Amino acid sequence: MTSQYTLQHRIHDLEEATCHEERLYKILEVYMDLYPVMNAYLFRFSPLGFLGEGIILLTSDGMVHIGDIRDDIRSLPIIYSSINDKKAKYCSGIEYLKQTSSKYITSSSVNSIVVVPICFRSVIIGYICTTEFAKESVIDDKLLSLLTLYGKEVGKFLEKFDSVEDPQVLSKRELEVMRRIAWGESTKEMADSMEISELTVKQYVKTAIKKLGVQNRSHAIGELFRRGILS
Structure with a gap:
């Protein structure tokens, strides 16, 4: 053993x-x-x-x-x-x-x-x-x-x-969008509550995924939980 x-x-x-x-x-x-x-x-x-x-x-x-x-x-x-x-x-x-x-x-x-x-x-x-x-x-x-x-x-x-990595930190808006995704909000719901366009929401998601070095939004949420940024 x-x-x-x-x-x-x-x-x-x-x-x-x-x-x-x-x-x-x-x-x-x-x-x-x-x-x-x-x-x-x-x-x-x-x-x-x-x-x-x-x-x-x-x-x-x-x-x-x-x-x-x-x-x-x-x-x-x-x-x-x-x-x-x-x-x-x-x-x-x-x-x-x-x-x-x-x-x-x-x-x-x-x-x-x-x-x-x-x-x-x-x-x-x-x-x-x-x-x-x-x-x-x-x-x-x-x-x-x-x-x-x-x-x-x-x-x-x-x-x-x-x-030992130095990951880029998400902006306040990017983090808010990712937090709302974790809560289960849709793109339209986020756009309405944040008073921005759905296109802008999608852009925040895209840049957050790129900064985190992940493949999709679910992977991004998992990464944020892993790093203790979301809890």
Whole structure:
């Protein structure tokens, strides 16, 4: 079983990554090296709409981009529970079929799942899902505790990396628009309440997304929660 020393040593290896995508790849590579897992789906999580967005899937055959997978995790109880409790969770058999989606079934032999939340400070910024395990592996409370710890260590690593960056700060108007998006307001509602045009609202969203270095508004909201700018 993975020792604390081994885990810390392998987490340190992540610092060798030279770019963002390589960093994400290494997070999954180390995860698959340390634990009895045969695949690893990496998702980002945004509290806006409880959205889980696929990033990459790593298997023994290599890496696949899974940006087409987007879920409201409230419809996936095992993932929702893992994120709420900030703990790795496991289910199998009939419970697996009840609590997941066919998107996560890569072969007819798949009938179980582990979800590992990635904690950044007190915020969940993503999660790892595994649906295939090494032969004769036992998914018990001890392993789930180790997986929970891995998610926390990955979060600490990302926090350390983030702390050396100097991200542009959003303007007061950009931040207000992003906060209103987090509240669930539509573009029209924001335009009316802020007394600006819908086009201007869209421009604030566009510039905020660019400054934050993210891909869309839900990712932007997740990033703002992660940095503690929204709470």
